[in-house]
């Protein structure tokens with residue numbers, strides 16, 4: 001995710017945000033059970049309504065692990081209702097009398113579990129499914145949900161001002177940006193990054209609209225007035241990284257490393273200058289692959305939308321950008337997420353530094369390698385970038401609120417990158433201080449060890465989940481206890497550690513600015529004095 005940090009920092013944090021409240025005891029099981037099911041039914045209990053994420057306790061659901069989703073969606077017009085079904089193959093992790101799916105607003109027509117009609121109730125965004133007979137622990141089971149209606153955005157719990165996530169229809173086009181909890185706006189799911197799964201998409205739209213989704217296009221089925229696009233991405237995807245985009249796209253093809261196909265999709269309503277950064281997609285992917293190891297997926301590209309989305313999102317294999325959110329550095333950030341965030345995903349949302357600090361620092365490394373006409377200029381520009389980001393965190397005073405802080409200070413304060421709150425998940429401490437933390441680590445261990453440990457992390461955790469503590473362990477294992485301790489200061493201390501050289505440089509810059517200001521003021525005074533003398 002890349003949101004405009006300065007504007008985010010400026011936002012007032014006075015909005016009380018609604019985190020979906022749900023739950024209460026579930027009703028008793030009314031399904032009739034056959035004799036064979038009675039034994040397992042004795043143990044069967046409802047699956048939990050959430051996966052236990054510390055920041056979003058209701059996100060996702062307990063009691064099962066999704067293996068795959070098949071999404072079938074048809075629409076007549078982009079801002080109209082969808083007619084949809086989702087087939088979910090899952091494996092139970094306990095004996096289940098009932099289980100939850102996450103689904104926002106859309107109307108459910110029917111649900112079948114293993115081919116038999118199931119009962120269901122809605123409690124907020126929890127869809128509670130009671131199969132005709134309980135599901136044994138460790139059993140594979142298939143749930144088919146038929147549903148439809150006009151998708152409604154999910155209020156973003158992490159953003160300081162009210163914005164909506166998920167399926168967005170505007171300008172005759174559709175885009176999907178779901179981080180963190182918007183996927184449930186268009187399909188019933190286990191909406192948490194810990195439960196990654198495989199996907200098939202079958203999306204039917206009127207001509208001449210195109211559909212783009214994660215992964216490679218497997219098939220296009222041509223009807224007289226409609227077309228069905230089938231996508232089957234190779235690797236598992238976290239729900240918030242699922243994307244479907246619908247528009248009569250214009251495309252441009254590039255070649256990535258090792259024959260990787262790259263296709264960029266542009267809304268025809270976007271202008272040439274907004275598309276410019278995408279011409280460098282091949283060079284960016286090349287740089288990232290050389291730096292962090294092979295690109296993790298089978299296909300690559302970007303989607304430039306016509307909508308002013310809240311920034312850009314690293315939707316898997318195919319990041320999605322707001323109409324004016326695609327500078328070269330932002331593209332480098334989103335593509336770096338393919339390694340850090342998409343392939344290696346968070347265990348819990350509080351681990352978001354593993355996504356955002358890493359993608360941000362990767363984009364700085366890209367600028368370190370490319371911005372400037374020669375090595376000397378590139379080095380100077382990179383130093384300036386580091387120093388100014390360090391200075392901006394210092395001047396924002398974004399640090400953990402402490403005992404004795406007044407209300408204003410508490411409001412201004414932001415937890416360190418290793419343990420963000422709901423509202424600071426996408427704040428400057430996670431991105432900027434988080435990226436500086438990786439730079440501090442790199443400075444401590446040297447370029448060679450740093451790149452080795454980053455590559456080891458991307459390769460070792462490929463298509464998996466990991467926590468901040470896992471990364472700290474990885475650092476210690478690949479380098480030293482001292483390196484781990486240093487990193488932990490940067491990501492866990494209330495106040496960001498000082499870097500003497502930057503403090504000195506910033507003090508010097510400030511002294512120069514002050515001297516210039518003083519000189520200007522003195523000149524103004526003497527000019528005024530002169531005018532008075534002339535006039536008097």
Ligand SMILES: [Zn+2]
Nearest residue numbers: 001002356359
């Ligand atoms: Zn990001």
